[in-house]
Amino acid sequence: MSETYITRPLDENGRVVIPMEIRRTLKIQPNDLLEISAKNGVITMVKHTPGCLFCGETEDTVYFQGKTVCHKCLTALREAF
Numbered sequence: 264m265s266e267t268y269i270t271r272p273l274d275e276n277g278r279v280v281i282p283m284e285i286r287r288t289l290k291i292q293p294n295d296l297l298e299i300s301a302k303n304g305v306i307t308m309v310k311h312t313p314g315c316l317f318c319g320e321t322e323d324t325v326y327f328q329g330k331t332v333c334h335k336c337l338t339a340l341r342e343a344f
């Protein structure tokens with residue numbers, strides 16, 4: 264996906280509407296959870312995926328740098344590198 268720049272106003276309650284085009288492209292549905300973080304003046308929103316980034320496993324996971332990874336995939340990554 265190419266970068267998209269759209270300007271939207273922030274309302275008095277701190278809300279902003281994510282443009283339909285971006286929601287559609289990223290398959291963001293009403294009530295999906297978004298992870299919001301800020302670093303160096305940049306706000307980032309990522310669709311929350313509760314399971315392992317690689318296999319989708321939801322148990323025995325760790326959260327690292329904004330991503331969930333299960334111990335099985337973590338072990339496989341260590342062995343691969």
Ligand SMILES: [Zn+2]
Pocket residue numbers: 315316317318319320332333334335336337
């Ligand atoms: Zn995994």
